[in-house]
Amino acid sequence: MRIAVDAMGGDHAPKEIVKGCIKAAKEFKDVTLVLYGKEDAIRAELTETYENIEIVHAEETIKSDDDPVRSIRRKKESSMVKAAYSVKNGENHALFSAGNTGALLAAGTLIIGRMKGIDRPGLLATFPSLSNERAVFNMIDVGANSDSKPLNIDQYATLGSYYSNHVHGVSNPTVGLLNNGTEENKGSELSKAAYKLLKENTAINFIGNVESRDLLNGVADVIVTDGFTGNAVLKTIEGTALSLMGVIKSAIMDNGIKSKLGGLLLKDSLGDIKNLLDYSKYGGAVLFGLKAPVIKTHGSATEEPVYHTIKQIRGMLESNLLEDLIQHFETRD
């Protein structure tokens, strides 16, 4: 397995990207990491040589505020574009970046290309489920598209089901449609039309409408929604969790010695919660529906999230996720 890594993308590139790659390369001997970026800068972080780390020099870098489509078209010598072409050409099997999300979407769609049967790729993210029934759930689309059609949501359901099955080992994963009520007749024009398609989709285990209130309680293995709503929900989960943890920290620190002592005694337990909520351990967001795995991790990613993302990509490659999906959509017609 060969993974093309955009070593220059993200707030802490190339340092943390390289560190994460070293950790992964040491553990996964069956993976070769091909680092794209400024050779000097990458080599400065690589203290020793590793059999399964290669470097491909790329003169340019796409910045976080660069226009996505324009930068992909013009910066042909950038680490992201060169890495994407290496996947298109079959030299490498997956693309990983912590850089400009819009540019990565553009690179994925324009260079690597869509899978047959997929009209628009969607972004899939994995979240911890706080119920006992399941450890995680996946939501797609969390923001690749600002406007989705019923057809797109139906395709996301198939993609998400395959992901849940292949990567998380869930057999016959349940799929819920995010809606503003659980009854079948509820919803916007879009969600009502998507419901009809999902009900007819024989490749999935559709359980009907679900409400965002129940997501973290593990209401389903796969949640499908349009990219606008999914993005709002993703960021609301993040924002609410962060705000609450901040408030709890203040409550411990600003309420005198009694609270401080209580906080000290609870330190391990609260640390467990922080760990539970830290969904970077499930890897990055998958730009899903392309001919090869394209994974975006947080711009702020450090060694650990980079390592987890490579582990995730390895899981995708090892399980033949893309091959099985490609076959599904090809034999369907």
Added chain:
Amino acid sequence: MRIAVDAMGGDHAPKEIVKGCIKAAKEFKDVTLVLYGKEDAIRAELTETYENIEIVHAEETIKSDDDPVRSIRRKKESSMVKAAYSVKNGENHALFSAGNTGALLAAGTLIIGRMKGIDRPGLLATFPSLSNERAVFNMIDVGANSDSKPLNIDQYATLGSYYSNHVHGVSNPTVGLLNNGTEENKGSELSKAAYKLLKENTAINFIGNVESRDLLNGVADVIVTDGFTGNAVLKTIEGTALSLMGVIKSAIMDNGIKSKLGGLLLKDSLGDIKNLLDYSKYGGAVLFGLKAPVIKTHGSATEEPVYHTIKQIRGMLESNLLEDLIQHFETRD
């Protein structure tokens, strides 16, 4: 001020509704509460007589699973419908219910009627802001409509600004459009079109796009969005906060004596947080854009939330919120 109360709506009606009304009637002598519902059942909860509590018998009750529009049209003798007509006829000045939300929306729109200049009423909810800059923020529409138009969102901005100013005393409240990015060119077709209208709206202090990640940090006084996204975000905030508090409780209880002791020491501080997050103290959700205040509180509401909602309605009536809005929309053309 006379408030028509649907005494039969909600999981704990009429008991808790009546209890909340008694508490409010004792404190607010300038408010007369007119309770609609089964006279016997209401009287059984009213241990004494209060000068400012009246009862109007209503034979029927709209149930939580009744079809909204049909029940409003057919159950003419229901507490909700009779209360709504009393507001339409000017006998009472506002309508309050903890009952069937859809039916209340229908009663508000079909019986009380829309304010001139408002195409579709929106549901406004008030949330705690966890920042120092502001104590609360309002979001509209959190679910009155499943499909909103740019025009609706623009009208919500005016409604929300007046609410923030009149009820929370914020001068020149800031308005943010919920979007999937903060840049002006971001968003769905809907949010991009809404942005243009909001930019031209001289009745509001528009600060541009905001992301749901920043809501609880108090990014603006008023957040406007379509009803589908607003509903998803409202329920995500609720669900995430509840799930997290549940996880914290388990962490304290299930991790041995050290954690239990820590939890004991932190009890007051964690109680403060629960109190901070309890947004029932800001009253119910306002079905906004009608000729009179129509307020929905949680179906599970008990004495305290009912009391707070009456306090909120009193604030709306006292501040001439509706009169000022009606004047605004009438003099605008």
